Amino acid sequence: MSFLRTPPGTALVSLAFAAATVISVASYVPQRAPLAAPLVLVLLAGAFCAAAAWRGRSLVARNIAQPTLLSAAVAVAFLELVFAYDGTRGGPLALLSSALVLVALDLPLLISTYGATV
Amino acid sequence: MEAVAQPVPAARPAPLIPYALLAIPAAALSLLLAAIFSNALWLIDFLHIAGGGMWTGIDLFMGFVIGPVMRRLEPPVRAAVMRRLMPKMMVVMPTLAVTTMTAGWQLARKTGDLAATGQIHWLLVASFGIVAVLAMTAFAVLLPANVGVLSELRKEQPDGQRIQKLMARYTACTAVQGCMQIATLIVMTRIATL
Numbered sequence: 001m002s003f004l005r006t007p008p009g010t011a012l013v014s015l016a017f018a019a020a021t022v023i024s025v026a027s028y029v030p031q032r033a034p035l036a037a038p039l040v041l042v043l044l045a046g047a048f049c050a051a052a053a054w055r056g057r058s059l060v061a062r063n064i065a066q067p068t069l070l071s072a073a074v075a076v077a078f079l080e081l082v083f084a085y086d087g088t089r090g091g092p093l094a095l096l097s098s099a100l101v102l103v104a105l106d107l108p109l110l111i112s113t114y115g116a117t118v
Numbered sequence: 119m120e121a122v123a124q125p126v127p128a129a130r131p132a133p134l135i136p137y138a139l140l141a142i143p144a145a146a147l148s149l150l151l152a153a154i155f156s157n158a159l160w161l162i163d164f165l166h167i168a169g170g171g172m173w174t175g176i177d178l179f180m181g182f183v184i185g186p187v188m189r190r191l192e193p194p195v196r197a198a199v200m201r202r203l204m205p206k207m208m209v210v211m212p213t214l215a216v217t218t219m220t221a222g223w224q225l226a227r228k229t230g231d232l233a234a235t236g237q238i239h240w241l242l243v244a245s246f247g248i249v250a251v252l253a254m255t256a257f258a259v260l261l262p263a264n265v266g267v268l269s270e271l272r273k274e275q276p277d278g279q280r281i282q283k284l285m286a287r288y289t290a291c292t293a294v295q296g297c298m299q300i301a302t303l304i305v306m307t308r309i310a311t312l
Contacts, residue, residue, distance in 0.1 A: 008258075008262065012254070012258045015254060015257065015258070016254060019250040019253065019254065020250075022246075022250075023243070023246045023247060023250060026223075026246060027239075027242075027243045027246060029227075029232055030227075030232060030233050031233075061269075064265055064269070067135070071143075071212060074143075074147070074216075075212065075215075075216045078147070078150065078216055078220045079216075079219070079220060079223075081154070081220075082154065082220055082223050082224055082227075085154060086223075086224075086227050107257055110257060110258065110262065111257070111261055111262050111265055114262035114265070114266060115262070115265065115266050115269060
């Protein structure tokens with residue numbers, strides 16, 4: 001449990017909620033997913049991401065965070081591209097996009113603060 | 119006239135990943151973009167199967183072949199191998215993961231499997247869950263351990279105990295990855311034969 005209280009652990013919890021958001025919306029495609037549960041999940045992901053950023057603000061190793069952010073952004077952009085290209089629109093796309101942005105922020109937070117806490 | 123010694127600027131540390139290696143994701147992701155925008159079913163299928171096969175194969179090979187071999191090597195030899203292996207793994211594995219997932223989504227969409235009901239639908243949802251567990255273990259343990267080991271090895275006096283601790287986590291995590299990869303193989307072959 002102690003790892004989950006560290007900045008990378010908090011970012012990991014956020015990542016788990018963001019992944020659950022993506023799965024809960026994507027599992028309904030091409031039908032429209034009910035949005036209540038994914039909305040709660042993405043809000044939780046956002047809260048944990050903010051907490052991880054606050055807890056890890058002085059621990060972030062910039063030489064690791066910057067390339068990780070870039071590579072995470074590229075990976076997330078591809079997933080966003082296929083969702084949009086395949087016709088996902090409106091609320092589901094907004095939730096997917098929010099969750100993917102959180103994934104792209106969580107990964108550098110997790111990886112760049114890991115060295116200072118482990 | 120007296121010569122004045124000029125201060126020598128500090129050398130910039132080498133990047134964690136050599137820039138030349140970035141040609142691999144650039145090529146793979148360009149091909150992926152071409153496949154998506156050309157709607158070429160064969161190319162999408164190829165990228166999903168080739169990417170997934172390599173992702174699974176490399177994961178299992180690293181976990182069950184390279185891992186045990188590395189544990190028996192002398193620490194300096196192990197450090198030398200890791201210093202050369204880690205940068206390549208940090209580039210190749212995320213590239214394979216993105217290519218496989220993106221092409222797989224497109225493939226399921228184009229073949230109509232995404233809109234299917236019943237067993238295929240639940241197998242696909244199971245595959246999303248498996249990929250999430252794979253990604254979480256990779257990003258929570260494997261990648262940070264890679265970065266940690268690599269950063270430590272670049273120091274003048276690497277902390278051997280820290281490297282061992284990180285590598286122990288890495289090895290334990292490869293077992294989870296191996297199980298998830300076998301589960302992926304079961305789910306994917308089941309979908310293909312339904």
